[in-house]
Ligand SMILES: Nc1ncnc2c1ncn2[C@@H]1O[C@H](COP(=O)(O)OP(=O)(O)OP(=O)(O)O)[C@@H](O)[C@H]1O
């Protein structure tokens with residue numbers, strides 16, 4: 001867990017992620033996991049006030065509270081830009097961002113950008129996540145594999161993500177392969193680290209009891225070890241998903257002709273701040289949606305297993 | 307006694323068990339010594355447990371009672387000496403014994419029923435296994451909680467589930483590490499009766515660790531006092547007591563009273579104050 005967070009924290013500044021988090025807020029919170037979502041912010045620690053408590057206890061109420069901050073931000077944005085506090089290059093109005101979206105939709109470009117980016121993220125997340133699960137299980141369960149692979153994997157983890165880019169481009173050219181590979185690398189490490197550490201910390205008393213009753217090999221794994229680490233697997237997967245979006249932008253910023261990251265650089269060169277903000281908002285929205293989907297699977301898996 | 311009416315351990319279920327040993331097996335300790343690093347815990351334990359007998363093991367806390375049981379189960383390898391079950395030395399995890407640990411050690415993500423089913427011997431048919439588990443759950447009075455998770459039941463209930471899991475194995479040697487420690491007085495008596503009933507119907511050699519001298523006197527054929535002997539470091543067989551009379555025994559008999567004093571003295575308790 002902590003090592004994975006460290007990875008996450010260390011990499012964020014490399015890819016303008018800070019801007020996105022500061023502007024919208026929800027992308028960053030989804031990266032940190034389930035606990036830190038914005039709706040948790042108004043919850044008081046001790047005795048809750050009467051109205052707030054009632055709101056907090058219903059799903060609808062929590063959704064409503066979660067919308068408060070975005071609405072306030074949107075209003076502040078609208079009024080400050082309308083009052084001419086910023087030039088339109090610094091910060092365009094919400095309406096012009098909306099119009100930029102409408103225009104891109106009309107030209108049929110927006111869905112292409114979103115589609116290709118989502119595809120890259122999902123592919124990279126699936127490949128990296130599965131590999132992380134497999135290698136993490138192997139190294140977490142086998143002491144031989146641990147001694148053999150851990151130092152090397154640790155060294156690779158220490159390589160900053162962007163250092164891979166020139167090599168990947170050299171090997172795979174500027175196509176889909178190099179981008180998906182980079183995203184897979186980003187998704188691999190959080191899953192690997194959380195699964196590996198969780199497996200090392202499975203209650204040895206339970207493992208011993210199960211072995212005493214004749215469980216071994218695959219049955220021991222599926223009966224004791226995997227259920228014990230299900231919650232960790234999902235925190236790893238959520239971190240990996242956040243990393244996948246982060247690496248997507250890294251990949252697309254450097255070399256691409258489509259995707260949300262391309263939209264960011266392209267807008268920057270053309271001075272289209274409205275599109276730039278649109279891209280950031282879309283990253284926030286899709287990051288949050290994909291994280292919520294994993295959250296749904298997580299709740300199901302924990303109810304079933306843990 | 308209390309349980310006899312509800313006990314109907316059906317024989318048709320038994321015949322389906324492929325691996326379950328249907329015979330009680332003798333256990334022999336031959337100069338068993340166990341050290342953890344520099345610390346000697348067991349020092350030359352020599353003892354033979356007869357097939358089918360109930361042996362209670364008593365001794366001061368930390369003297370190595372659990373370690374002795376773990377050596378029989380193959381969970382601990384003696385530093386020197388040998389443990390034999392039915393004349394074959396215990397090398398790895400032994401298939402012929404079943405362990406009820408000092409802590410319940412139930413899988414938190416599975417129901418009580420599935421936890422108990424974990425104890426079924428290999429090769430048990432599905433229907434036969436389910437029937438056996440249901441029967442055991444009834445005996446340990448957990449039928450109503452069969453579909454609860456361990457964290458939803460009390461400590462005593464978890465301990466009974468753990469006992470049921472060990473019983474499900476129908477082992478040749480049953481290793482019980484303070485199985486009734488967390489139970490209230492009434493449930494404890496019921497579970498003791500249950501154990502004796504099951505023991506009468508399904509022969510097994512029972513090694514029962516207990517802190518309770520009266521429990522030992524009620525249940526055991528013999529009582530082994532495990533304690534440091536003769537100025538050595540580490541525990542050995544300090545005394546072996548034959549408990550007279552057939553069960554259930556009269557708790558107030560003078561003979562048991564005298565044994566009780568001997569035992570308490572062995573354990574270093576001044577019996578006149580109790
Ligand atoms: N794995 C281990 N590593 C090191 N020391 C151990 C280990 N297992 C047991 N010991 C030590 O061996 C001694 C005996 O432990 P054991 O659990 O057998 O005692 P016990 O008689 O069952 O005590 P209690 O009645 O309190 O359950 C203790 O001093 C304990 O610290």
Ligand SMILES: [Mg+2]
Pocket residue numbers: 371372373408483
């Ligand atoms: Mg013990």
